[in-house]
Amino acid sequence: MASLGPNIDELMQALRCLxxxxxxxxxxxxxxxxxxxxxxxxxxxxxxxxxxxxxxxCQRCRILSETELCSRCSDPDRRQDQLCIVEMPSDxxxxxxxxxxxxxxxxxxxxxxxxxxxGPETLGIPTLIRxxxxxxxxxxxxxxxxxxxxxxxxxxxxxxxxxxxxRVTRLAHGIPLGGELEYVDSTTLSHAFAGRGTV
Amino acid sequence: MASLGPNIDELMQALRCLxxxxxxxxxxxxxxxxxxxxxxxxxxxxxxxxxxxxxxxCQRCRILSETELCSRCSDPDRRQDQLCIVEMPSDxxxxxxxxxxxxxxxxxxxxxxxxxxxGPETLGIPTLIRxxxxxxxxxxxxxxxxxxxxxxxxxxxxxxxxxxxxRVTRLAHGIPLGGELEYVDSTTLSHAFAGRGTV
Ligand SMILES: [Zn+2]
Ligand SMILES: [Zn+2]
Numbered sequence: 001m002a003s004l005g006p007n008i009d010e011l012m013q014a015l016r017c018l019x020x021x022x023x024x025x026x027x028x029x030x031x032x033x034x035x036x037x038x039x040x041x042x043x044x045x046x047x048x049x050x051x052x053x054x055x056x057x058c059q060r061c062r063i064l065s066e067t068e069l070c071s072r073c074s075d076p077d078r079r080q081d082q083l084c085i086v087e088m089p090s091d092x093x094x095x096x097x098x099x100x101x102x103x104x105x106x107x108x109x110x111x112x113x114x115x116x117x118x119g120p121e122t123l124g125i126p127t128l129i130r131x132x133x134x135x136x137x138x139x140x141x142x143x144x145x146x147x148x149x150x151x152x153x154x155x156x157x158x159x160x161x162x163x164x165x166x167r168v169t170r171l172a173h174g175i176p177l178g179g180e181l182e183y184v185d186s187t188t189l190s191h192a193f194a195g196r197g198t199v
Numbered sequence: 200m201a202s203l204g205p206n207i208d209e210l211m212q213a214l215r216c217l218x219x220x221x222x223x224x225x226x227x228x229x230x231x232x233x234x235x236x237x238x239x240x241x242x243x244x245x246x247x248x249x250x251x252x253x254x255x256x257c258q259r260c261r262i263l264s265e266t267e268l269c270s271r272c273s274d275p276d277r278r279q280d281q282l283c284i285v286e287m288p289s290d291x292x293x294x295x296x297x298x299x300x301x302x303x304x305x306x307x308x309x310x311x312x313x314x315x316x317x318g319p320e321t322l323g324i325p326t327l328i329r330x331x332x333x334x335x336x337x338x339x340x341x342x343x344x345x346x347x348x349x350x351x352x353x354x355x356x357x358x359x360x361x362x363x364x365x366r367v368t369r370l371a372h373g374i375p376l377g378g379e380l381e382y383v384d385s386t387t388l389s390h391a392f393a394g395r396g397t398v
Contacts, residue, residue: 019228028219031288045244048213
C-alpha cells in the first residue's frame with residue numbers, strides 16, 4: 001500500500017493496538033480523525049495522556065482507580081466480611097449496577113492461564129492471601145467467568161478459602177431470564193436442569 | 200453505570216469519536232489500554248500528537264500530506280495533463296495500488312451533500328477551477344463513488360470540464376471480476392448488460 005507519510009503510517013499502526021481493530025478499520029479511523037475530526041483526535045490524545053498519568057490500581061482490591069483506594073474500598077458503610085472475587089474491572093461495574101451487593105471486591109485482572117505465563121502472582125493471589133489472613137471474612141463469592149479458565153481459577157481460590165474455613169459461594173448457573181430454552185446452549189441447559197428447584 | 204473515575208470516564212467518551220466504536224467497545228478498549236497495554240496507549244497518544252502537529256493537506260491535490268506538496272504532486276515524472284478526481288485519500292491509495300495510472304489527483308474529501316451543508320466550497324471546487332484554468336488538462340477521470348451523491352458530484356464537475364472543452368471519463372461499471380452473476384445487485388447487472396461489448 002502506498003504511504004501518505006510516516007506520521008500517518010505510525011498512527012494507523014498505533015490504532016491497531018485497540019481490540020478488534022484490523023488494518024482496514026485503522027485506516028478508516030486515521031482518515032476520519034485527521035480529515036474530519038481533529039477536535040476528536042486531540043480530545044483522545046489528551047485523555048490518553050491524562051489517564052496514563054493518573055490511573056493506577058486500587059492498592060486493596062486491584063481495580064483501576066485514580067486514587068490510592070477506590071471509592072468502594074474507602075466506603076466505611078460497605079460490609080467488610082463479604083468478598084466478591086471477579087476477573088475484570090467491568091465485572092465489578094456490572095455487579096454494582098445489577099445487584100444490591102454491598103460488600104468488598106477483589107479484581108484478579110485475568111484468570112489462571114499457565115500457557116500464557118499467568119499464574120497466581122500475576123493475579124495478585126499473595127495480596128488476596130494477606131487479606132484473608134488479616135481480616136475476618138464471612139463469605140467469598142466467586143464470580144469468575146463460567147469458562148474453563150474461570151472455573152479453574154475459582155477452584156484454586158476455593159482451596160485457599162477452605163484451608164481457612166471461609167464459606168465459598170458461586171454465582172448460580174441457569175437459563176438467562178427472558179431466554180428461550182431452545183436457544184440456550186446445552187451445557188447451560190444441563191446445569192439448569194440438574195440444579196432445578198421446587199416452586 | 201458506576202464510574203471508576205473522571206479520567207477513565209473521559210477516555211471512554213473520547214474513544215467514541217472513532218468510527219464504529221459504541222459504548223461497549225469503548226469500555227473494552229479503555230480496560231485493554233489501561234489494564235494490559237499501557238505501552239500501546241502511550242504509542243497511540245504520541246502518534247496522535249505527532250500526526251496532529253505534522254499532517255496537513257497537500258496544497259495542490261488536497262490529500263493528507265506531511266509536506267506542502269505530496270509525493271505525487273512533487274513528482275516531475277508523472278503526467279501533468281491527466282487529472283483523476285476522487286472523494287477520499289483512501290481512493291488515491293487504492294488506485295495507486297491497483298493501476299498503472301501516472302497522472303495527477305484531486306481529492307474532494309467528500310461529496311456534494313447540501314443537507315449536510317457540504318457544497319462546492321467545502322470540496323475545494325474553487326481550487327479545482329483555478330487548476331483547470333491555469334494548466335493544460337487533456338482528460339479528467341471522474342472516480343467518485345457510484346452512489347447518488349458521488350454521481351451528483353461527478354455530474355457537477357463534468358459540467359465545469361465541458362465548459363472548458365476538457366474530455367471527461369468515468370470508471371466503467373460492471374460485474375466485479377470473479378463475481379458471480381446471481382450475487383451482483385440488479386442496478387450493477389443492468390449497467391453491465393447495457394454496456395455489453397463485442398468479444
Ligand atoms: Zn478498591
Ligand atoms: Zn498532492
